[in-house]
Amino acid sequence: MKKEYIIYKLSESIKSTSRIDNELFTKYNVKRGLRNEDHSGVLVGLTQIGDVVGYERLPEGLKAIPGRLLYRGIDVNDLVKGIHGENRFGFEEAAFLLLSGYLPNREELESFQSLIHAFMPLGQKTKMNILDLEGSNVMNILARCVLEMYTFDENPDDTSRDNLMRQSIDLISKFPTIIAYAYNIMRHSHGKTLHIRHPKEEYSIAENFLYMLKGEFSELEAKTLDRALVLHAEHGGGNNSTFTVRVTSSSGTDTYSSIAAAIGSLKGPLHGGANLAVMKMFDHLKENIRHWDKVTEIDQYLNKMLRKEAYDHTGLIYGIGHAVYTISDPRALLLKEMARDLAKEKEREEEYAFLELLEERAIENFMNFKGTKVNKRVCANVDFYSGFVYDMIGLPQEVFTPLFAMSRITGWTAHRIEELNFDSKRIIRPAYKNVAAERKFVPLKQR
Template structure:
């Protein structure tokens, strides 16, 4: 492959240059044809292209005159406010499993039903005897999301009813994937470490009685030990990442691919490809990298120096020079992201246990400073606040989780939402999703090969 790349390197460069000339579309044409780029209107609101009962996001309300005004964000799972859910599930070990049940079946489980559901997931949390050896250990990828997608596609071969899209069969497949995702992620990371460093290969079999969050910590750590607070905070992270409306990129991908009638494994692999993107699930890693740069350049966390450095980030003079303060702002929320509000509280508790209070306070300062500077420099008046990624990466850092697992952990949670949306699409869809694209290329005649110019 490397030889061919060198041999045809110049050809590829010239072909790329030629293609780039024909691919550029005049930005004014988007206005002319009233194209909603990114499926958003001129105010940034998502174009309504479907209905869902699975979750709801609110970021705006109305004043006394009926005008639209920014409000603190709220997130609902099947009509249940996520703040109330977290408060009600406080102290329990299986909050994520309870949230998964709610998303899949539309109502909160009874104590008996939740226990039975957790037992079911525990029994399903197994892989084919040779799967780790034949799939995970062979050619492990440097990117865990690619590895996870490969594992999911490989599971197709182990399912005798892989192409059956009946609701019952898709539910069976979904429950298997929800149960298996923690193992696929952790074992893939172990294989990567073994093949790319001096780390020993130590794979722990899961215990059926453990929750999803406990399973991740148990199978990932060599000593298999974790504190109750560690498991509780990770469980909370999974709850908050489990679902976020039908319009987010990876869930919309679930709807689009499901509408074609394809199998569950292909649908999930497509959604994983979407979630991998740094504008979606990969954002929490960018937040961590940004804070690494902040700590390196402002080691004393002095507020004035923090303000100066964040200003440099916004002015494209520091960090990755994109002008973005990662973890700040959201495409939908205005005044606040409820997930960030909730996670912030638990991050503080974990910071106390880990002796990282000073770093936690620094992050609070960065959030305040960034909100002020972004509003001032970008002229944003709807409100700028931390999103869930601002704190999730910090939590994972405190838990000692390898960064290559941050986005896969997002997938461990979001597979619950994807599964619910896939079933909803199969139940209510019927038509393949096929939006329109306006063609704007000029017509041209076919020129015989012998009459074409070299640079044509």
């Protein structure tokens, strides 16, 4: 038989072998997606790192409340406003907090920043491997580079606290360099000039990333990126990529294998690629809605989208709704402030006003369209504004999702350290119930 026919036959078999009656999930009380019937998450672990709050659990059910995000017990709103109120860059401070569990004093912070810079340059072997890598997806290149770091680590399998912390700081430091270099090499493969800029000691991570990626940047661009990095650094243990870190770490595997798995999870369009989906939708709406300030015209088009009659016919308005947040996503509110200021600097205030009006009308139309079919309020999530912000900063779309990884590596490593330092270690192993009927083996000549 030809290989194409075998592949076709095997593929056709999936139609029946992968079909499971939806009623069976209810019969056996299966928590699909590890979600409860009220759409809250199934409790599978405990953590002291981050907390995501969008509702209160009352005897009569869930009550929507304004969203809160806490890093080691500190409200991220207070963290961001406190740091930026002192006109400082904050991502390094957030990383220190997540890794250690406490806010550093000035001397500790300066020492940590110096350590970050010392780890940021790539070793010659690593650098040459990046130059040799081919590919059109920076997330894929990032995952391969992380796995290669295992080779250059003199003690890669050591899970002692000291070694885990060293590896974590090394990864946090090198992600910006790897991503910036990988993108510039990708551009070079398409005939563009190759720029390899070395990180500067006096720059923050946000500043160094912009410098290595594109050379020039404004102070507001760097401050905005820094805020985005702080806001994406951690989001509890239940998000898909962080849970991947906890699952793989519970097996005792090495840091690089665990983080590479998390990158694979974040690469998925249902997780890390959401801001790209919003940007594509926003570009479409700018072209198809003639009057950006007319509520009736906007409402008509959004309802066509909800009825699956326009755009990509999925019935989705990207960037609206979240698994936990109900009334508001604190990250979206904080990033929206910077988006407003950046839009003024870039003379894109008309686009910002349109996006802000889209947010208001999308929530209103979604709730009206769904009616009693949806049992909770919805809000704009952080992805609704992050893509627009990155675009105004001058970042190419190829680095939008890698930028998410560059920030979330802090949360990933903090959760890995916590998972491996529980007093009672236990591999994460949930159950799946088999619902296939038993069959007799049939000899080959009788088939």
